[in-house]
Amino acid sequence: MSTAQTDQTLPLEGESPYELRVDQSRHVSESAVTHALATGDMGFIHSFTTGSAVDGPGMRVVAWTAGCQWRCLYCHNPDTWSMINGMPVTIEHAAEALNKYRHGLKAMGGGLTISGGEPLLQDRFVVKFCRAAKALGVHTCVETNGYLGERIGDDEIASIDLVMLGIKTWGDEKHRKLVGKDITPTLQFAKRLAHRRRPIWIRFVLVPGLTDDAEDLKQIGQFAAGLGNVERLEVLPFHQLGKYKWERLGLGYKLADFHAPSPDQIERACEVFRAEGVNAL
Numbered sequence: 345m346s347t348a349q350t351d352q353t354l355p356l357e358g359e360s361p362y363e364l365r366v367d368q369s370r371h372v373s374e375s376a377v378t379h380a381l382a383t384g385d386m387g388f389i390h391s392f393t394t395g396s397a398v399d400g401p402g403m404r405v406v407a408w409t410a411g412c413q414w415r416c417l418y419c420h421n422p423d424t425w426s427m428i429n430g431m432p433v434t435i436e437h438a439a440e441a442l443n444k445y446r447h448g449l450k451a452m453g454g455g456l457t458i459s460g461g462e463p464l465l466q467d468r469f470v471v472k473f474c475r476a477a478k479a480l481g482v483h484t485c486v487e488t489n490g491y492l493g494e495r496i497g498d499d500e501i502a503s504i505d506l507v508m509l510g511i512k513t514w515g516d517e518k519h520r521k522l523v524g525k526d527i528t529p530t531l532q533f534a535k536r537l538a539h540r541r542r543p544i545w546i547r548f549v550l551v552p553g554l555t556d557d558a559e560d561l562k563q564i565g566q567f568a569a570g571l572g573n574v575e576r577l578e579v580l581p582f583h584q585l586g587k588y589k590w591e592r593l594g595l596g597y598k599l600a601d602f603h604a605p606s607p608d609q610i611e612r613a614c615e616v617f618r619a620e621g622v623n624a625l
C-alpha cells in the first residue's frame with residue numbers, strides 16, 4: 345500500500361456521525377482496496393468521534409467504518425453503506441490517533457468503539473485495530489449486526505472486550521423486509537459469543553408500528569436472556585435525523601411517516617424485555 349494513496353491530512357473527527365460524507369476514497373485503486381481488506385493494513389472510515397458517552401461503557405473514541413451489506417429501513421447513516429465513502433486510514437494512523445486519547449479514556453472508564461456501517465466487512469482491520477488498542481491498554485468494543493461474525497476467529501474474539509449486537513426484529517421474513525438479510529447468522533454469532541463467554545450489549549431500535557410487536561419483543565427477550573452473556577439490552581428510539589441523507593443520496597426513504605416512540609412506549613418495550621429476565625434500559 346502506497347501512503348500516497350491515503351490522505352492522512354484529512355481531519356479524522358467528523359462534526360457528528362450525522363454529517364454526510366461521501367466519496368472520500370474515490371482516489372484509491374481497486375487493487376489497493378482489495379489489499380487493504382485482505383490485510384487490514386488500511387481501513388475505510390466515515391469519521392471518528394471523540395468523547396462519546398453513548399457508544400459503550402464510559403467515554404469512548406468511536407471509529408465509524410464505511411461499508412454495510414444491510415439496508416435497514418431506519419438506517420440513519422446510509423452514507424456509510426458504501427466503502428468508497430470512507431476515508432482511507434492506515435492502521436498505524438488509526439492507532440496513533442487513539443494513542444492521543446488513551447489516558448483520558450482509561451480515566452473515564454471508556455475505550456475504543458468500532459461501529460459503522462458494518463465493521464466486520466473490514467474484519468482484518470477491526471482485528472488489527474482492536475489488538476492495537478489492547479496493546480495500549482484501551483478497552484475495545486465492536487458494534488455490529490453480527491452477520492459476518494464467522495469472519496472473526498476464536499482467538500481474535502479475545503481482542504474484543506464487548507460486542508454491541510444489533511438485533512433488529514424477530515423472524516426471518518420480518519427481518520428480510522426490514523434489513524434485506526436473514527437473521528440466522530446474527531443469532532449464531534450471539535450464541536458463539538455466549539459459548540466463549542464474551543459480553544454482549546444488545547441494541548434494539550424501537551419504531552412504533554414497525555418493530556414494536558409485543559410477541560417479537562418477547563421472543564427477542566427470551567433469546568437474549570437464554571444466552572447468559574447479555575449484560576444489557578438498550579432500546580434505542582427511532583428518529584428522523586438521517587432522513588436528509590436518504591434524500592441527498594437519492595434513496596427512497598420509506599419511513600417518512602413514522603414517529604419516534606414516546607417515553608411510555610419505550611418503557612413498555614423495556615418491561616416486555618425485563619419480564620423475560622433481561623436488563624433492558
Ligand code: SF4
Pocket residue numbers: 412413414415416418419420421422424460461462489510523
Ligand atoms: S446495519 Fe447499521 S449501518 Fe447497516 S443498514 Fe442497518 S442501521 Fe445502517
